[in-house]
Amino acid sequence: QEAAKYGKKVMVLDFVTPTPLGSSWGLGGTCVNVGCIPKKLMHQAALLGQALQDSRKFGWQFTEEVKHNWMTMTESVQNYIGSLNWGYRVALREKSVTYENAYGEFVGPHTVKATNKRGVEKLYTAEKFLIATGERPRYLGIPGDKEYCISSDDLFSLPYCPGKTLVVGASYVALECAGFLAGLGLDVTVMVRSILLRGFDQEMANKIGEYMEEHGINFIREFVPIKVEQIEEGTPGRLKVTAKSTKGNQIIEGEYNTVLLAIGRDACTRNIGLDKVGVKINEKTGKIPVNDEEQTNVPYIYAIGDILQDKLELTPVAIQAGRLLVQRLYAGATSKCDYVNVPTTVFTPLEYGACGYSEETAMEKFGEENIEVYHSHFWPLEWTVASRDNNKCYAKIICNIKDNERVIGFHVLGPNAGE
């Protein structure tokens, strides 16, 4: 959209390869369809469930039994997403950006092949290319994973209530999904291989986990699934999960209606013909290394978003990088995307917002004796009358003593953490 503003002839190729279970979606990418948007809406549904309980203490009266209807929620969420897909198509049209719902891959210098879902192929040439294909959920590579397990790609449009769910993983995706599923009244278990929220401040990560545990979510720590079998077909059906301890030979079994895999995401860079044009990728991770102007090793090919190596996987970062890139290419601007001190929020039942260094990283970089950590538990006023936990919300700021006590890390665990 930004490039079209400068009168450039622009084309966007977008295609969604269906999940192993057949889920697919429209224009807009992960955030709109199977990420931020549906996630936050379902998180909101769970928060409203809590609000219902709080409201009784504030004088509201209604029947004791309150149940949640998965289909009502999911339909509303999908309708909203549909309106966003539509909105994007309209916006592209209005800005005269050509849009093709086709799978793009490089076939030679300056040339891509676009294949639509009916298999019709077309070739296009361009002066410059931008790769922004993002990622898709990773599977475990164990018997039964693709046949019987779902991922976040399936969850937000699941046409039936998932029921008793096992969430495999300890990423923010895993914890956010486990969080709202439990908030909607489902029996949720999280199976964690080692630590929670790798890469995040671990004190905060553990507090998040503790809160979730205290609020009814089961955690199985230091186990990984080795087999998923179907006991009974259905929507949902019944699955048997066999798991092995990471610390020994112990084997456990469990029965669930749904198994949600959230163990990580892989970049969509292996099957788009990058080898044909010589774009180097990190063979292990599939991610594309770029310079500070988002340029790959091939000068006319750029990349942004989740597929970038050593960069943050966040929508606002991708948007900012994309806009600034185009302004540098076509409007003579020089501003580069600033990837430092980007704030983020994890929308777990107790939300966690952070910006800057984790305590561990700060100590590592500056030395324990050079940092001062100010911290406090707090009790949100709205929780008092509602009789909710009075020592769970927590905030800390990490300061660099040597630099005028500059705040280098900011962490808050509590309601509305993002705001």
Add this chain to the structure above:
Amino acid sequence: GKNEYDLVVVGGGSGGLACAKEAAQFGRKVAVLDYVEPSPQGTKWGLGGTCVNVGCIPKKLMHQAALLGSALKDAQHYGWNIAQPVQHTWSVMAQAVQNYVKSLNWGHRVQLQDKKVKYFNMKGSFSDPHTIRGLTKAGKETVITAENVVIATGGRPKYPTHIPGALEYGITSDDLFWLKESPGKTPLVYYPFILHLYETIVYIALIDASPDVSLECAGFLTGIGLDTTVMMRSIPLRGFDQQMASLVTEHMECYGTKFLKRCFPIKVEKLESNRLQVIWKNTDLGTEETDSFDTVMWAVGRAPDTETLNLETVGVKTNSETGKIIVDASEATSVPHIYAIGDITEGRPELTPTAIASGKLLAQRLFGRSSELMDYDNVPTTVFTPLEYGCVGLSEEAAVQCYGSDNIEVYHAYYKPLEFTVAERDATQCYMKMVCLRESEQRILGLHFIGPNAGEVIQGFALGIKCGATYPQLMKTIGIHPTCAEEMTKLHITKRSGLDATVTGC
């Protein structure tokens, strides 16, 4: 010294308690006098001042009760099955709120004890510049002498006493939060008078300071299901950005609060049924109108609580118009060792956090070898109306007045909170704007935000304003997705351009 106490604080509210506790940290001998004169309707409360007892705290809790009412409606859209009808019971809410407030009263007493601050539940007044006379409810007298005195007695709601019936039959915010019973079919008599909060009229006379408490009260009363009317003589939220004020009241109207604009009451009479008949003048039509209500709540401003302090005896000067105590940048009054902080001081914001901060800094200057003065610039605030309004810095009008409209740029946006989409809620008044200087650096002069959790949103940006944030710096700040606050980092449509300021989230 020859005086008994190093510091005597008259007034145990936000400012007074903060100052006293800070002074005690330096090992000083400190005493606090706190006394609550009952309201005309007989309401009184414990230690902690306005904020804790009849201000911020109960107000926000009742606002929360109203918000939860909206949440119940939203919840159905999100799949929660709640059988209708849904009802609100005032007494359950009021009791919970009052119990919490009482726990805070208790907490404050314990804190004073822990910090070895002497507490007198007495009404203080000056006998001479270093002598305070304390009087208990029963009339018992205690006299103490002080090296330094801090006056922090705050204010109380005014009554429009020129209106017949106003004092006898009306209540104020002092009473609202302590009502034990609501309306209902069979009201219970807990107090010497029966109050039906079935229909409430809130009258705001905008003669002086912005009584946003009144709009906030009208807001939550509507939210919990009461048929509420606001009568206004002139403009709402005087002193605040007027565009934002009108969006706030517009939303309240859509939300269900009735407004009688450009009207003022002439008389209040009690009917046999115990309801109140109010006669008012409609200045637009030039006619007199009348209707009956269960409760009439006055929100015509607050008067500083200085009458019984005996300030003239010791020479502490007050502003002849407002009655507030005149202080300099170090909170000193016209008498060198007598200071004043909080709502009672002339020209200061009537806010808890500024009272607390100034109280602490004062104690640090008096006893801790500090010389840091209180910075009253760019203090963020929030009005907790049904759709909240948070702001920091200059209003658009003030900026135009200060710099000229050619020298400022206003970036703005109408946005829709993600949570409103599935809930099918109207976001017409969800709006934000940023007032900047137009010259090269483009320093941000004021930020204004209407939407959910406005206080949470503005709090963070207030730090930026304090640090002299500019428009380019804000544009370089990456937003958190999906939130309402992120829209601030994306503001790019100017009022000057005349373009449609509606933005879509994703």
